[in-house]
Amino acid sequence: xxxxxxxxxxxxxxxxxxxxxxxxxxxxxxxxxxxxxxxxxxxxxxxxxxxxxxxxxxxxxxxxxxxxxxxxxxxxxxxxxxxxxxxxxxxxxxxxxxxxxxxxxxxxxxxxxxxxxxxxxxxxx
Numbered sequence: 001x002x003x004x005x006x007x008x009x010x011x012x013x014x015x016x017x018x019x020x021x022x023x024x025x026x027x028x029x030x031x032x033x034x035x036x037x038x039x040x041x042x043x044x045x046x047x048x049x050x051x052x053x054x055x056x057x058x059x060x061x062x063x064x065x066x067x068x069x070x071x072x073x074x075x076x077x078x079x080x081x082x083x084x085x086x087x088x089x090x091x092x093x094x095x096x097x098x099x100x101x102x103x104x105x106x107x108x109x110x111x112x113x114x115x116x117x118x119x120x121x122x123x124x125x
Contacts, residue, residue, distance in 0.1 A: 009050035057086035065098035
């Protein structure tokens with residue numbers, strides 16, 4: 001698995017969180033792509049072709065769980081693991097119902113998040 005490129009798409013509208021995630025995941029050997037909104041999410045995911053998606057649940061009035069459902073319903077994208085992040089720990093059930101492969105409550109420990117991402121990626125690759 002070491003020779004297979006690890007490519008993650010981060011969908012997060014907080015610039016500070018996005019920059020931190022890009023930096024930390026880059027250090028961990030991930031190729032990082034990012035979006036700050038859910039506009040045209042299916043088209044963007046189809047073009048970017050990530051191996052995993054890390055997505056905030058609430059993005060400028062849009063719901064990451066709705067985007068997760070759309071991704072999981074798309075024949076070409078449905079097997080891409082999606083991890084939902086939220087500042088509301090009770091959102092775990094909504095993320096699970098949307099088909100998310102994982103959930104991380106904010107604020108999070110970076111090591112915990114990286115462990116969740118690696119586990120989802122290894123289960124997928």
